[in-house]
Amino acid sequence: xxxxxxxxxxxxxxxxxxxxxxxxxxxxxxxxxxxxxxxxxxxxxxxxxxxxxxxxxxxxxxxxxxxxxxxxxxxxxxxxxxxxxxxxxxxxxxxxxxxxxxxxxxxxxxxxxxxxxxxxxxxxxxxxxxxxxxxxxxxxxxxxxxxxxxxxxxxxxxxxxxxxxxxxxxxxxxxxxxxxxxxxxxxxxxxxxxxxxxxxxxxxxxxxxxxxxxxxxxxxxxxxxxxxxxxxxxxxxxxxxxxxxxxx
Amino acid sequence: xxxxxxxxxxxxxxxxxxxxxxxxxxxxxxxxxxxxxxxxxxxxxxxxxxxxxxxx
Numbered sequence: 001x002x003x004x005x006x007x008x009x010x011x012x013x014x015x016x017x018x019x020x021x022x023x024x025x026x027x028x029x030x031x032x033x034x035x036x037x038x039x040x041x042x043x044x045x046x047x048x049x050x051x052x053x054x055x056x057x058x059x060x061x062x063x064x065x066x067x068x069x070x071x072x073x074x075x076x077x078x079x080x081x082x083x084x085x086x087x088x089x090x091x092x093x094x095x096x097x098x099x100x101x102x103x104x105x106x107x108x109x110x111x112x113x114x115x116x117x118x119x120x121x122x123x124x125x126x127x128x129x130x131x132x133x134x135x136x137x138x139x140x141x142x143x144x145x146x147x148x149x150x151x152x153x154x155x156x157x158x159x160x161x162x163x164x165x166x167x168x169x170x171x172x173x174x175x176x177x178x179x180x181x182x183x184x185x186x187x188x189x190x191x192x193x194x195x196x197x198x199x200x201x202x203x204x205x206x207x208x209x210x211x212x213x214x215x216x217x218x219x220x221x222x223x224x225x226x227x228x229x230x231x232x233x234x235x236x237x238x239x240x241x242x243x244x245x246x247x248x
Numbered sequence: 249x250x251x252x253x254x255x256x257x258x259x260x261x262x263x264x265x266x267x268x269x270x271x272x273x274x275x276x277x278x279x280x281x282x283x284x285x286x287x288x289x290x291x292x293x294x295x296x297x298x299x300x301x302x303x304x
Contacts, residue, residue: 043257048250054261058270065274104277112270119266217278224285231292235299244296 011090013230014239020223027223031216038209046202058116059203064211066109069137070172072102072218076144077169080162090226092158093233095165096148097226101218103141109134121185129178130186133171140168154233 042060049056076098083091113131114124125131144161151157179188234240251257260267 044251048261053263054250055263055266057260057267061270061274101281104281108274108277111273115266115270119263221281221285224289228285228288228292231289232295235292235295240296241300244293244300247293 011088013090013093013234014237016090017227017230017243020227024220024223024227027216027220031213031220034209034213034216038206038213041202041209042206046206047200052120055116055119058112060206060210062109062112062116063207064214065105065112066134067211068214068218069102069105069109069134070175071215072098072105073137073140073165074169074172076102077162077165080158080165083158084162084166089155089233090230092155092162093226093229094222095158095161097222097229098218099141099144099148099161100225101221103138103145105214105218106134106138106141110138126185128184128186129182130175130184133175133178136171137168137175140164140171144168 038060042057046057046060048054076095079091079098080095082088083095110131113134117126118124144164147164148157148161151160179186231240258264258268
């Protein structure tokens, strides 16, 4: 089968390690460029909101980090499920590599949300359905990390983490639809797939640029982390030792 | 452009603590995570040497 790339070969940590290393600088560079563009549009092109004044500019970080916190959870659970089903080594490592970044975005979603809530709602926190389900997401990430840290055998830690991650997926649609199912304080979606965005085009552009920047950042930082995890777990393997001898 | 001076930009229409508090903490998290993950990578490479010495 000449000329056909064997994609399954990349699922081995040994072949993925150098490939991931080559990809990191590209994703990091694109993330930096998109962030610069997004911040420029967000602060210098997008107009002042006639209702919220300048406080609305928190949207350029709040919405993208919130999207990422949910998206990374789904990707993490996907890798975890794949590892559970196919028993591939790399899948569990990918899930473990995504969890800390996802937890960080969930924290940032709550943090920026609190700082936006104070001037607009008069409170940093309220037990609203959207806020509460996002807090549950943060705890799911922390639970996943704690569970994996508590189990010494990495393969068993992967399996236990995968079950937790897959059960927790049910929370994602709850977060997404919470603003429709329970009409509480948090506003509904300003952007949806089925209708055009209910905001100025420049505001929308800034938000999308920032979301893409965080996406590329997540890929870069997760690739660096998965490389570290690969070496930590396979340090006794022949290929890893050959790598060390080649570098020395 | 909504700003006529740098001071006006940093004041964010009176919402400076909220706006800059959001962006600064996000930037801090991203920078710290990048540094932590790079350190973990370097430690993992050092761990290879320890694994080799331990095996002998």
